Amino acid sequence: MDVVGYSDPICVSPGDKVSLMISSADPEVQVSLVRLRQGDGRPAEPVAGSLDGVYRAGPQPLRRGSYVRVPHDPRLDLGAAFSVVLWAQPTLVGADERALIGKQDGSGMGWSLSMTEDGRVRFTVTGENGADRVETSRRLREGDWHCLIATFDGPGEEISVTVLPVRPWTVASQSVISENAETAARATVTRPAPTQAPLLIAGALARDDSGEHVGSAFNGKLAAPRLFGRALTRAERTAERDRTELSAPPVPAAAWDFAGVIGTRNVLETTGNAPHGRTVQLPTRGVTGPRWDGHGNPAEDPGRYDAIHFHDDDLDDAGWNPTVEWTVDTGLPSGVYAAHVRGSRAGEDYIPIVVRPPRDRATAPVLLVAPLFSWLAYGNVRALEQYGGKGDAPSRYVLDHGLNSTYDTHTDGSGVCYSSWRRPLLNLRPGFHLPILESPHQLSADLLLVDWLHHHGHEVDIVTDADLHHEGAALLDRYQVVLSGTHAEYWSAQMLDALETYQNSGGRYMYLSGNGLYWVTGLDEEEGHTIEVRRQGAAVSAWHCAPGEGHLSTTGEPGGLWRWRGRAPQHYVGVGFSACWSTTPKATGAPYVRGPGSHDPRASWIFEGVSTDEPIGDFPNQVLSYGAAGYEVDRADPSLGTPPHALILATATEFPADHWMPATEELTNPNLRADMVFFETPSGGAVFSTGSITWCSALSYDNYANNVSTITKNVLSRFLSPDPFNPPPTP
Template sequence: MRLLGYADRLSVPAGGRVAVHVSSEHPEVGVSLVRLRRGGSPRHHVELVEESVASDLPTTVPGRVQRTTSGSFAEAQLRARLPDVGCALWFRPTAPTDEQRPLLVVGSLGLWCSADALELRDGDDVLARLEAHAVRGRWAFAAATVDAAGRVRLTLHRPGLPDEAVETTAAPVTVSERLLLGSDGVVRPGPGATFDGGVARPVVSRSWGPEVTEALRCGADPLALLDAGSTSALDLAADPGGVRVPDRGALTGGAAVHHLPTRGVPGPFWTGAERDFRPAPAEFDALHLHEDDLADAGWDVDATWTVPTDLPSGVYAVRLTAGDDVDRVPVVVTPARHGASVLLVLPTWTYLAYANWRTYAEYETERLGLYGEDRGIDERDRWLAAHPEFGRSLYDVHSDGSGVCYSTRRRPIVNIRPDYYTPTTCGFRHYAQDLLLLDWLERRGEHYAVVTDDEVEQQGTALLDRYRVVLTGGHPEYCSAGMLDSYAAYTATGGRLMYLGGNGFYQVTARHPGVPDALEIRRGHAGVATWVSDPGEEHLSATGEPGGLWRMRGRAPNRLVGVGFTAQGFDRGHGYRRSARSAEPDVSWVFDGVKAGVGEVVGADGPGLGGAAADEFDRADIGLGTPPDAAVLGSSVGHSHKIGLAPEEIDHGYAAPPPGVHPNVRADLVLFGLPGGGAVFSVGSIGWSTAMSHDGGDNDVARITGTVLDRFRDHDGPVAP
């Protein structure tokens, strides 16, 4: 891609400011502001609709290529010069390379490792080398000393294998300036030449004897062996949700932790007695570093937009143009005043979870089997596959095979674009799909406001309670405990919630306290997942809470919205067969203007996969928390064996599953009320809002949605059983 950009935020209140970062191979870039009315492209067979908006943005900015270097590491400044040096640490390589990678560098002196050897280097000079290596995935201990006379000793301990040591001589070494963990401090565009793997218990001090090396290997406190004033003993277990670690010694003032290495993970002395780092922090004292970790792309600012205080809430984009290249950097403007009665919450935490998902290009051949056809990919994904430095999604694994558990918005994100093509659904999903819902609201003249998951997480019921009706986007999968609490409190006190999607309120998620632009998950060992958490890594470093599914913590989505994730598949969409319950007087109004009667199917058509029941499905289940009096108005029918149950839905025990398509493979249309006048309407499928756009919006899916919205907004009495 010759032109791309990102903003420093995904949402901004009217009156706020947005910084825009641009990289271009063109000499000049045009800049303008547009309001996005509908997502699409010729490939989607739906036209993208945008309108120009006046702004204080510059009309052009000079073009220049901006580079990003990924890779996590820790950095501390030395408070004193050391005329002789000792250094040690535990390390666990997860992707050994033929070239040497830095483990611990202090001043010019460093411990480096490769797949074949361990070296002690002074700059480019190798002072000592062991033709031995740590075992991939296993902890090892390395130590090196250079005394005032230039005597050098390098030691490698690998549990279960013979110890290795070498002694040489060299010119004396004096170190100063900084200490680096996992990096040599050289900035190289692209994936960082950093160490991939775990590091723990780093120690730097004056030179010491072999007996100190042995004691450190056995877990002794370095400050009981060495002078604290000239020793660094970084406490990597402290504040795993932060971006600094303290130094228990006085040689540094603590270290900054860069680019979000995985934290709250077991170190070399983990006993397995605890899986939560909070009761035993000393056992969870490792950083897992990755060459493709990223917290911030680090580009310079090219333009700043000051949002007018009277700008209507909506979805906007900073439009960048150069030659034939166009990029639209998304920005949601949240309301300055809350005069609307309807609020749409865009699921930006889910957008970030999928941000720069690389599977389409990296596994294009494998997906032919999943789809049964060649659906092609968005060409931006091919570019993304060649640029691992721009970070991965929470569905990817790092280059060393470990799961990605942090995702940041401070980077170019190619799949949060109004014209992005998603092969999974033959077109629309996530951001581009949710713009179809905005288009529907606009077409019916609805007075609405738009916010994102960030505002719900930050403002809670103080925000939601200002609106008569709250709508979700198509896939609000990722959410925090506070967000669940806010939605539940909103409906319990009279709010009306329309859950217009599928696989929502599913995955335990938290904002990273040290890097508020980033989210964190831990997959755990349940649910549909492309990776699972390693032992002892199930708890979020941000909050300490267990990750995985809310369902496994007794908070299944059924308790909030009446339905919960049950199945997924991507062959084609289908419609919903009306239930007998849907014709009873207290709920039959939902189908006003719909010709299909009881037992007949609605919503069988639509763009993309076709049909309102498509992609991922939610069903009602009283055992999981669906209110007993909830009305199931319809259930999807016609699904094939290509639609698979979610792992947590698969039957256990000796009994054989029922023949044919499993009865739990379905999307349920559900309506229920709560004491105090609150109500919930849930559609049970990601595909619902895409189907609303069928035939220019003149279809039963859109008609049902509009009828429910009108009743929820305008009727003061109970609107649901």
């Protein structure tokens, strides 16, 4: 793309500062503020303000690949004799040489342990009088743990590399290291050249036309890196693989513990003789190490989780320089905005910014919680992009740069569990259409609800999941009515707690989503811009965690569905995920048919203006082409928490069987249906749930004159009334 960018943070209040990171093929860009109220491609609304202007710009590269950086310290300059010990489990061999550990500058001075393009282990020591190098004759086996030991004993002595598989094969292999292997040669170099370079694990310094950067990213797990100030004996090397206590002799000169503080980016040095390290681009932590035996979890048994899984396509923070530092105009109304960026010669982009109300008060009676965690989970989703085969610039950018969502897998096949807003998110744009359906999705679908609210003159404040996560029920309590987005799938424990507290204190909640409150989601509290998801257990899932790796590194809690944590969506909104379209372009939704609950005096007001026998949403919409119940739908279930006094108002069941399937967790109870539900909550509150992602995409049909719009308007109007809701007497 000629112009592309991202904002940090993505949600701000008037008076806050937001940075716009922009990469442009042109030396200047024109930036202006627009308000987003429609997700169907109609023009955005220009907003005059202090952001408008021309700014200096230029191209900014994306540097993918995770690693650990330990800052330079003179104590890390090894002498004429030393040893390096590292455990390695490669998950992808090929392409080119990949770094394991080293302290080497961009010109190659220093030392390094690496894996060649065909999987052999290479140890290189480069000094002022030349370079020594040894490498194994056979390769590491993907998916197996190996203890790697490199020793250097000075000129005239030995340089060696030893590989000890954790599980030697019973049958020898000519190509793969299947038993203990050692390669040695006579050293000629006096010592590795001292350098100001950092010590890097899973990456190496490189230089190109853009300057010095870290490359050669390793794919796989590494564990227990240690440095010794002498060459280990052969007996000591053999003992390394079987060591159960890392503090036992011989004592290292430096060692780093990958099991400690895994909820942060810190990597602790344990001897006190060298600096601590930091992970870069967020490799996966809380993963099983070489001593894992099928038991424990990272919190209870960290010694079995002393590994980090690195990937060459990890990208947590693009690290671009700010093109614009903008202080949000005082008095700017809450809403969804975008920085409209245009190159001086070519290219444009819309970078979304959610402007929330001032942090100490509400400015409207209605609150829309934009599902930021779901936006991030789907951010740059290649799994669905590739179905469409579209050749537009955003799709090409995502594919060409290997950008990932939590629905994708890394280049080594492992699941992507982190997603950050500090990078371009090309499907988080006002006009984005999911290629397989040619329809709005996530942000662009949520704007259909914003459009409807604006059309009917409702004043509304907008915040995001991150705000709800941090501020809890105190944020919701300022509002008479709270609305969900259209696909509010990813929730943290703090968000669920806040919703439940709000409901129990008289709040009114309109759940206008399907497949909501589904995945356990963590927020990286250290930096605050990254979510985490661990996919495990019965669920509709794009991938599954490796055995033993189902706990979130950011929070320590078990991942998977909230349903399997005893917090099913039915407990909060009366309905939970039931079925979904089977990712085929021909799939359509279905209308709802009213049931006896719609005629109960407690809820009959919801259907004022709607005929008794009138199908609800029996017309085209902007997502999945037809039917107010569609894409992904939810059903009531008392066994999962639907309140006993909840009324099922209407149900949709006529989904095309060839293009729909029950949710995986529903296979023992395949009720392929969508339920519309209403129930009262304590202190005069109430909940209305549609149980369908496509509900909001039907709101504008026939110029907003349709029964989906009528029902939504009836509910919102009644929820805004101060009159309390009274639950029926307990039988």
